[in-house]
Amino acid sequence: MTGPPGSDPDLTELVDVVLAALADGRRRRGGPLPAGGPGRVRADVRDALGASLDRAMVIPAIGDGPAVALARLTGALAAGSADPADPRCAAHLHCPPLAVAVAADLAVSALNPSLDSWDQAPAATTIETEVIAALARLVGFDPALAAGTITTGGTESNLMGLLLARDAARRPTIRVFRSAAAHLSVDRAAAVLGLDDPPVLAVPTDERDRMRVDLLRRALAEHAGPAVVVATAGTTDAGAVDPLPEIAAAVEEHRLRLCGQARAHLPNGAGPAGHPAAFGWLHVDAAYGGGVLFSKRLDGLLAGIAQADSVALDLHKLGWQPIPAGVFLTPRPDGWPSLRAPDAEYLRSDDDEAAGFTSLLDRSLRTTRRADSFPIAVTLRALGRDGLGARVDACHELARHAERTIRAEPRLELAHPVTLTTVVFRYRPPAPTGPGGGRESERHRESASPAALDTLNAGIRRALLVDGRAVVGRTRVGPDRAIHLKLTLLNPEATPADVDALIGLVLATGDRLSAGDAPAGRASR
């Protein structure tokens, strides 16, 4: 089947090879992730690459041919994957992609449009423009004014938000405010953009992981310069939504305070003091929570998001897209000076633009850029808002079910009430029963110390990973930063019984470890 260089076998044949190898790899895995731990996976994958014999074999002198290479490596990838389509894979904001979106993604790879110039992406340019306008409308922005871009994810979208805020402020003294539960990418973006001097201010959170607006107000009042406030709509670890309307009001107060001061310094106190966005910018990181905008039942959780100056959404989380499907939106079409590339004549020119040959080059940090809006467009048309909303609701219901199961189980402790689709909890061994003083109660007392509870919960998660039986997440909670487990439920096909089975695995593993047994091998799934 291998022809001369440059001739590819028929894509249909190779797609059949991929689908067969995916099924075979999944069968060999037999569960949500490969059993045996990292050493075993590394060995299997190096075998498939030829690297176990000789590292140089990853680039062999003579190739195996497309079908052989594709079958072998796809099988290894599938066998060695953590599969978000398995209901026992529930650690991260890592969703099972919709088949329709995966199929659409194949079309993008086959055609390979690049969005940095019209002549590389005639149709894809319009698809991205329309998808951005539709999502802007969903957020509550005026779609005729709003602008945005498809990004690689929340990380790039947060960088874009801080970049536009810095450009609007036109001075380097802008300070970043975010909650203690904000995503790590906010501080990284601040560091990349040089917005970490003065340092990013971490506003403490309440007992439900939400930004304390009273403390934000106080911090803003003590800051005499422009501010960018990053609110989180769906914290990565707890799914908490910061109080957006109150935060928007605090940003507005800051703007008015600074606008007033600026005006007072102008001659006669007159004249324009600059756009309010120059003094205060609200970026809402809705990378996780943005998906609830599809749900008529839950979209009220994001009330206030339309007051943002910029928004990050991630449709590779609550949107069931293949990675990457990040979205950056702003109601301000004008504030992108850092991305203007006037001399990129080979990609865009004013006369071409005037003639309607739009280039999206100035909308992105990237140059060559995949048409990741295409699977999104196909999904929106295929499922509609109702279809996506129903999937959001289903995941939320699963989380509510898990919450009830955990509350009813004395060996489990719930950390926060459920907001979105995340449930944070930990295992706690049962209190000693019977007349005290025996070896049993001695061990229980030991295992209930904070350090022992941390070790036990971390051990439960790792034992499940090594067995390949379940992928549950891990985080720290509260002032003592106690290790907890979490279920991030993003699989709308999972059932309440699946969730109970997953919790049952945690319980059984916790019972076994707290009884001091050596971890058992995987006898059965």
Ligand SMILES: *Cc1c(COP(=O)(O)O)cnc(C)c1O
């Ligand atoms: C996932 C997440 C991010 C990062 O998004 P990526 O798509 O991983 O780049 C940012 N913020 C929040 C709240 C997230 O949950």
